[in-house]
Amino acid sequence: DAGITQSPRHKVTETGTPVTLRCHQTENHRYMYWYRQDPGHGLRLIHYSYGVKDTDKGEVSDGYSVSRSKTEDFLLTLESATSSQTSVYFCAISVGQSFSGNTIYFGEGSWLTVV
Amino acid sequence: AQRVTQPEKLLSVFKGAPVELKCNYSYSGSPELFWYVQYSRQRLQLLLRHISRESIKGFTADLNKGETSFHLKKPFAQEEDSAMYYCALSDQNTGFQKLVFGTGTRLLVSP
Numbered sequence: 375d376a377g378i379t380q381s382p383r384h385k386v387t388e389t390g391t392p393v394t395l396r397c398h399q400t401e402n403h404r405y406m407y408w409y410r411q412d413p414g415h416g417l418r419l420i421h422y423s424y425g426v427k428d429t430d431k432g433e434v435s436d437g438y439s440v441s442r443s444k445t446e447d448f449l450l451t452l453e454s455a456t457s458s459q460t461s462v463y464f465c466a467i468s469v470g471q472s473f474s475g476n477t478i479y480f481g482e483g484s485w486l487t488v489v
Numbered sequence: 490a491q492r493v494t495q496p497e498k499l500l501s502v503f504k505g506a507p508v509e510l511k512c513n514y515s516y517s518g519s520p521e522l523f524w525y526v527q528y529s530r531q532r533l534q535l536l537l538r539h540i541s542r543e544s545i546k547g548f549t550a551d552l553n554k555g556e557t558s559f560h561l562k563k564p565f566a567q568e569e570d571s572a573m574y575y576c577a578l579s580d581q582n583t584g585f586q587k588l589v590f591g592t593g594t595r596l597l598v599s600p
Contacts, residue, residue: 407587407588414591415592417575439572480532482531483530
């Protein structure tokens with residue numbers, strides 16, 4: 375599992391409330407990612423990080439923000455949750471020594487329902 | 490733009506039948522391609538990558554640059570192969586590894 379844990383694993387929240395999902399890794403890997411998984415869309419990249427305080431947007435970043443104050447933690451925040459953000463959220467890390475030979479491993483997912 | 494296409498949402502076969510999950514891609518460069526598998530409500534697991542050319546759980550995939558395809562094959566399907574399969578391309582034009590996924594194909598193997 376490459377030492378990735380996500381929390382919470384399941385959450386139900388109301389529209390308009392803020393939500394933060396946490397991804398924790400134990401192996402000090404540089405690259406971390408947040409994806410969302412939706413039927414008919416596969417997995418889409420929300421944000422990624424290439425180091426402490428170094429983050430950038432993915433293809434579906436609207437409505438989301440991220441922070442990485444420590445190597446081991448990558449937080450995803452929904453500032454004001456909407457029903458369209460009901461999804462399964464996966465954290466991932468890139469493991470390896472070389473750029474082209476790295477492998478991306480995924481966490482167990484966080485199921486978020488916005489009602 | 491980089492894109493991965495999996496044309497089948499669902500593939501249903503009987504146990505022992507051959508399986509081919511289709512994946513086509515568009516990419517301006519030398520692609521690195523992967524297959525991930527997701528069993529019910531679990532994390533995605535790497536099944537195989539084209540540069541390693543290895544067979545995992547009896548699955549193989551060959552990169553065909555002429556047809557821009559990376560189809561996943563298995564000669565004899567097993568019930569435990571039932572899962573969601575995602576083809577993914579590593580977009581390295583950005584300077585770091587980023588996976589672009591297809592929409593996935595659900596494989597259902599019936600007894």
